[in-house]
Amino acid sequence: MRVKVAVETSVLIASSLYIVSKELRSTKIAKDPHYDRAIKLTLKLRRSVRQRVGVYTGRIARQARNTVRDAARRCLDREGCKPQNVSIILNHCSDRLERILETLVLEPIEQSDKDRLFTQVIQMYTLLLQRSSLVTDQTIRSLAQAKANQTASPHFRRIQADIQQRQIGRDLRQLYNLKANPPETSDYEILAEVVALRESYVTEAPTQLLLASTDSSHFSPIRYADGTVSDQVTKQIEETFHIKCDWPDTIADMLPEPGDQTES
Amino acid sequence: MVARVPSDLLSELAHIGSAISGMVEYGKIDALVTDRLSRVVESIEKKEEEWRNRASAMPEGTFAAYHAWRNLRLVACKMQNRFLKALGKHENPTTAVDSLKVFPAFFEVCAGLCEMEGRKWSGEDELAMLSRITDLRNIAYHANMLPSLDEELREVSRREVLSEFERFAAGIRVDQHASKSRGRN
Secondary structure, eight states, rough: OEEEEEOOOOHHHHHHHHHHHHHHHHHHHHHOHHHHHHHHHHHHHHTGGGGOEEEHHHHHHHHHHHHHHHHHHHHHTTTTHHHHHHHHHHHHHHHHHHHHTTSSEEEOOOOOHHHHHHHHHHHHHHHHHHHHHHHHHHHHHHHHHHHHHHHHHHHHHHHHHHHHHHHHHHTTHHHHHHHSSSSOOOHHHHHHHHHHHHHHHHHEEEEEEEEOOOTTTTTSOOOOSSSOOOOOHHHHHHHHOOOOEEOHHHHHSOOTOOOOOOOO | OOOOOOOOHHHHHHHHHHHHHHHHHHHHTTTTTHHHHHHHHHHHHHHHHHHHHHTOOOTTTTTHHHHHHHHHHHHHHHHHHHHHHHHTTTTTTTHHHHHHHHHHHHHHHHHHHHHHSSSSOHHHHHHHHHHHHHHHHHHHTTOEEEHHHHHHHHSSSHEEEHHHHHHHHHHHHHHHHHOOOOOOO
């Protein structure tokens, strides 16, 4: 089966910043694992450029370019900021972003497909938001208590309920985050475009489409250091639209080494 | 009040454009082009300085204008240096071919700036100008007409740029966290 990776804005931005930070010899950014995760995928996709594995959409590119420009504008709001310095930073972050985009394929999307899928995406998130509204401290406490009552002897029920409460809170973290940060229109649009892409790909050949993102409220699962995950939103996206969302470094590990993959 | 764009800047550019086309056609570099480019760089430098002085007040569009003039100067200087080197080396017209690739985008940014002279910049004007600059830099990069980061850093304090860059990157992360909680536990 052919594999394609749609690269979301957050990954493009983090990779661009990482490269500029290396050029400027910034130790602060080079040490931040957030950027490391993104660059791992970007470099792998660059090596796979002939296989045309990495893709993006017009909406993703616009959002990425605007993110860099808006950040420059915010710098200028600060007193004492020198326009010359901001001009250099804007130039080189934009250049890096453009060089990364050149290693990916810009896919056209039919507007009617996007409009149709936009509605379906909103419906899916609306259902998820309804589910997330049930995730309150009180319901988590009640669930934990009920579980403790079933599994622990009366003497240990209180301790067991505390443990269960933490566990359930961790398990449902993605839904909880979704409630705290409801998706924005741009998130709906990006997912609708990616789903439209998948529909178009599968008419050509069996294709698995992965969405690389560091947004763990709306797309990628929350991955804990002990290997467990919270992925109610991610699973729903996969069940509804057959799009697998994950962190860029995880997706990089899933991809075959360049040259191993044969185009269908 | 910002001084008007020297009226001869666009006509000077038009002359350079046709001279470059001729160089490509005849396969020979015309030494006069470096003098013309030198006059263009001088005019652009004046505009860049005016807009840099205004940029501290920061009305809408000021930065976009400054950023555009600055990028025009960077590309024009690179072009001029390449022509100078090409003359010294009696290089075949690779430099002219590369310049010809860049010229339409260069002219477009310059004409856009001239059109905006004395007018109030809207958010859309600013965005359009920033897009044009991105297009110009993309073409200039592939034509080897863009100074490297190290070359750009010679004009400023590397330390200051680094601090500003770290604030810039932190701003993006804070913004993404605030609206999207992009994190990994």
